[in-house]
Amino acid sequence: MSAPDFARDNVRSARGAAFKALFALCAFLSILTTVAIVVTLLYDAVDFFAVVSPVEFFTGTQWTPANEVYGVWPLISGTLIITFGSAAIALPIGLLTAIYLSEYASDRRRAYLKPALEVLAGVPTVVYGYFALVYVTPALDRIVPIGTFNALSASIMVGIMTIPMVSSISEDAMSAVPDSLRQASYGLGATKFTVSTSVVVPAALSGILSSYILALSRAIGETMIVAIAAGQTPRMADLTDPGGMFLESVQTMTAAMVQIGASDVIGESTEYKSLFAVGLTLFVITFAMNLISEWVSSRYREVYR
Amino acid sequence: MSTETDRSDPTDASEPAFGQVSRAKDVAFRWLTLAAALLGIVALAALLANVLVDALSLFDPEYGPWINWEFLTNPPSFSDPDDAGFFPAIVGSVALMLLIALITFPLGVGAAIYLEEYASDGPLTRFIQLNIANLAGVPSVVYGLLGLGLFVSLLNLGFGTLLVAGFTVSLLILPIVIISAQEAIRSVPDSQRQASYGMGATKWQTIRNVVLPRAMPGILTGTILALGRAIGETAPLIMIGAPTAVFGVPNSLFSKISAMPMQIFTWADLPEMEFQYGVVAAGVVTLLVILLSINSIAIVIRNRYQRRNGQ
Numbered sequence: 001m002s003a004p005d006f007a008r009d010n011v012r013s014a015r016g017a018a019f020k021a022l023f024a025l026c027a028f029l030s031i032l033t034t035v036a037i038v039v040t041l042l043y044d045a046v047d048f049f050a051v052v053s054p055v056e057f058f059t060g061t062q063w064t065p066a067n068e069v070y071g072v073w074p075l076i077s078g079t080l081i082i083t084f085g086s087a088a089i090a091l092p093i094g095l096l097t098a099i100y101l102s103e104y105a106s107d108r109r110r111a112y113l114k115p116a117l118e119v120l121a122g123v124p125t126v127v128y129g130y131f132a133l134v135y136v137t138p139a140l141d142r143i144v145p146i147g148t149f150n151a152l153s154a155s156i157m158v159g160i161m162t163i164p165m166v167s168s169i170s171e172d173a174m175s176a177v178p179d180s181l182r183q184a185s186y187g188l189g190a191t192k193f194t195v196s197t198s199v200v201v202p203a204a205l206s207g208i209l210s211s212y213i214l215a216l217s218r219a220i221g222e223t224m225i226v227a228i229a230a231g232q233t234p235r236m237a238d239l240t241d242p243g244g245m246f247l248e249s250v251q252t253m254t255a256a257m258v259q260i261g262a263s264d265v266i267g268e269s270t271e272y273k274s275l276f277a278v279g280l281t282l283f284v285i286t287f288a289m290n291l292i293s294e295w296v297s298s299r300y301r302e303v304y305r
Numbered sequence: 306m307s308t309e310t311d312r313s314d315p316t317d318a319s320e321p322a323f324g325q326v327s328r329a330k331d332v333a334f335r336w337l338t339l340a341a342a343l344l345g346i347v348a349l350a351a352l353l354a355n356v357l358v359d360a361l362s363l364f365d366p367e368y369g370p371w372i373n374w375e376f377l378t379n380p381p382s383f384s385d386p387d388d389a390g391f392f393p394a395i396v397g398s399v400a401l402m403l404l405i406a407l408i409t410f411p412l413g414v415g416a417a418i419y420l421e422e423y424a425s426d427g428p429l430t431r432f433i434q435l436n437i438a439n440l441a442g443v444p445s446v447v448y449g450l451l452g453l454g455l456f457v458s459l460l461n462l463g464f465g466t467l468l469v470a471g472f473t474v475s476l477l478i479l480p481i482v483i484i485s486a487q488e489a490i491r492s493v494p495d496s497q498r499q500a501s502y503g504m505g506a507t508k509w510q511t512i513r514n515v516v517l518p519r520a521m522p523g524i525l526t527g528t529i530l531a532l533g534r535a536i537g538e539t540a541p542l543i544m545i546g547a548p549t550a551v552f553g554v555p556n557s558l559f560s561k562i563s564a565m566p567m568q569i570f571t572w573a574d575l576p577e578m579e580f581q582y583g584v585v586a587a588g589v590v591t592l593l594v595i596l597l598s599i600n601s602i603a604i605v606i607r608n609r610y611q612r613r614n615g616q
Binding site: 020022025026027028030031034036037041043044096097099105113116117119125126127130131133134135136160191192193194214218220221227275276282283286289 | 338344345414418419443446454507534540543
């Protein structure tokens, strides 16, 4: 080899190192994003908490920004109503769907059904919100008297939207259950029903739980469906009337943020800063749930790798 | 109870005779799971049929179809439903999508290359990976706050401008682009990398000449699907102060822009029946048609790639 070749190698390795650094920068940008989210939320939230005491914010049961009353519980209450309502739809239906896809469906049917289900998650949420307001609410109104804005139709739509999240992650977990477990059960004379419910589902439980937590987290963070269809009435849930609280308008954390965001409130006002306090609360809740979901699902991955 | 049984089911023969009751339960459960699998799809199909009927005004011919050439080319209106158009919102969405593609594609592919080809399997890499997975689950409205705090307040790039909207939604879909690009890069067989190294190629040459060309269809499919998600996002646009009405098309990065979902959101607020059941329906159909076209491009790319691989 001659000297010029070495020189060219040096140039090459320098270029290689430069590219490596460039790509590393792209990857670190994701960490920067998280840091930026936390910093921006904290920056204005700290200002907010200098005016409104955190105790009042986290324990208050009234949310009326117009009167400078900022208690976050009515918003959390509204969020929980929507989350429970949508969970009642997405969790059982998603699990049954996953059982069908993993245990019953032929390869061909699965090839059609899976993409069709994914369409559910791909529809823009503003469209779901519109559907809830214009088609679902009037249809429900024929069965029970219901407000124009209500928690029920919003919950139904959030539920439908999150079905694929539950079904696809649960199905992955069920597919990862070793076939030997099924065969052992069949060998004992079990029916497919028994194998599905007594063997596959328990064996895939951590994956199913992880999908549930993720779907709940998505429902908590869902914005446009609830902003359009559930309305803007911050109120505490009336626990003595569990049916009634779905029939009336509620306001979730996200819907409150949209309401403030869409208004002309800007700059230094406390109402503007409350946006970041609510956002921080929402971020912490969903981030914790995503972490838990990741942790739970990593357990089944280790067992059946 | 239906008599249908799955002939390919190996358990049929081994089922005991006393299983009559559990057989019925078995068949019932099978139908229950199938019904569950179809429920969401059927519900969505019914709603789509409803919105299409309203957009075309099939049962009220005197109102005429709401989705027509005027609707696609007019500026919006909030007083006269017959005059209301979608043009600035369509152009805004397309411009936004192009900008987001320009930002997320290099960043997403770069991050995926680093994580798949360069990074060692240490705690730092696992941390980055976990962080990306978590970012994918952060509510979009929080990204809107990030855009408001960082790009509007701190960097002063202006309320509701194309640039701010592009940056904000880019950060939102970046985790999805990274994750799908990683999957595409991971699916390139290691033997091809080894062959390239065996020829004396450097790491970067291997990535550029072997890995990226092989992974590109998968990367493109994932990116296009993520862009489809991006044009449906509304909440971040509201948070960064995108205007409720834009009557012209954007002509610079600092133009205030509207987007299709934003326009739908503002129209859906109006009480008039003509808006609620007509104009908004037309907007929804337009948005879904454009979204569907984008997703079909992704599917075409994926299918062509799969066919070539099969040969």
